[in-house]
Amino acid sequence: MIPAGLLHVEWLVGLAVVGAVVGSFLNVCIWRIPRGESVVRPGSRCPACGTPIRPWHNVPVLSWFWLGGKCAACGTRISPRYPFVEALNAALWVLAGWRFGPGLPALVLLPFLSAMVVLFFTDWDHMILPDRVTLPLAVLGLALAPWNPRLDLGPGLLGSGTVTGRLAAALLGAAVGWGLFFFLVLTWRVLFDREAMGGGDLKMMLGVGAFLGFGGVVTTVFLASVVGTLVAAPYLLTARWHGTRELPFGCFLAPAAVISALWGREMIAWYLHLLPA
Numbered sequence: 390m391i392p393a394g395l396l397h398v399e400w401l402v403g404l405a406v407v408g409a410v411v412g413s414f415l416n417v418c419i420w421r422i423p424r425g426e427s428v429v430r431p432g433s434r435c436p437a438c439g440t441p442i443r444p445w446h447n448v449p450v451l452s453w454f455w456l457g458g459k460c461a462a463c464g465t466r467i468s469p470r471y472p473f474v475e476a477l478n479a480a481l482w483v484l485a486g487w488r489f490g491p492g493l494p495a496l497v498l499l500p501f502l503s504a505m506v507v508l509f510f511t512d513w514d515h516m517i518l519p520d521r522v523t524l525p526l527a528v529l530g531l532a533l534a535p536w537n538p539r540l541d542l543g544p545g546l547l548g549s550g551t552v553t554g555r556l557a558a559a560l561l562g563a564a565v566g567w568g569l570f571f572f573l574v575l576t577w578r579v580l581f582d583r584e585a586m587g588g589g590d591l592k593m594m595l596g597v598g599a600f601l602g603f604g605g606v607v608t609t610v611f612l613a614s615v616v617g618t619l620v621a622a623p624y625l626l627t628a629r630w631h632g633t634r635e636l637p638f639g640c641f642l643a644p645a646a647v648i649s650a651l652w653g654r655e656m657i658a659w660y661l662h663l664l665p666a
C-alpha cells in the first residue's frame with residue numbers, strides 16, 4: 390500500500406494535502422449531518438446566496454484567503470471556521486504520520502482523527518454526537534482492528550500482535566468504553582436525579598474503544614474528566630455573570646481521544662513507572 394522507499398517528507402506533505410481536502414469534506418459533514426442532510430448532494434454552496442462553489446474557489450485553506458474570507462458571488466463573510474477545520478485536519482494527519490512514520494499504523498488512525506474533529510464541532514454547535522458518525526466509527530474500528538497496532542497489549546499478553554488478539558482488544562475496548570459511560574450515566578442519574586450525558590457519548594466511546602483499546606479508553610476518560618473539571622468548575626461558579634449553558638462533554642472527549650491515540654501508551658507507561666515496583 391505504501392510504496393517502498395517513500396521519503397518521510399513526501400509522506401508528510403501528502404498527508405497534509407489530502408488531510409486538508411478531507412477537512413473540506415468535514416466542514417460539509419459538520420454543517421449537514423446534525424441537520425439530517427445528505428453529505429454528498431448537492432455540492433458545496435454558499436449558505437447565504439446558494440451559489441454553487443466553483444472547484445477553483447474550493448481549494449482548502451487557500452481559497453478562503455484568496456477570496457478575502459468572502460463568498461465570490463454575493464460577498465457574504467465566510468466563517469474562518471472553514472479554513473481552520475481544513476488546517477486542523479491536515480495538522481492532525483501530519484501529526485499521526487510524523488508520530489508513527491510511513492505505513493499502516495498511521496493510516497488506520499486517520500479516519501479516527503477526522504471523526505473526532507467532526508464530533509467536536511457538532512457537539513459544540515448543537516450538543517449532538519450524531520449516530521451517523523459514532524456508529525460507523527465503531528464498525529470501522531472493528532474492521533480495521535487487524536491492522537491496528539495500538540490494540541496490542543504488550544509482548545506475551547493475550548495473543549498480542551495477532552489478528553485475533555487485536556480483534557479481541559478492539560471488542561474489549563468498545564465494551565469497556567460503552568460500559569464505563571453507562572455506569573457513569575447511571576450513577577449520575579441515581580445520585581443527582583438528572584441526565585449526565587446524552588446517549589451520544591456512550592456511542593462515541595464505542596468507537597474510541599474499538600480504535601484505541603482498553604488503555605485508550607482509560608486515558609481518554611481520564612484526560613476529558615480532568616480538563617472537563619478544570620473548565621467546568623470556574624464556568625459553573627461564574628455562571629451568574631454569563632448565564633449557563635450545558636457544557637458539551639464530547640468537546641472534552643474528542644481532544645482527549647486524539648491525545649490518547651497519539652501518546653496514550655506513553656502516558657500509561659509513564660504512569661506505571663511512577664508506581665513503586
Ligand SMILES: [Zn+2]
Nearest residue numbers: 435438460463
Ligand atoms: Zn454567496
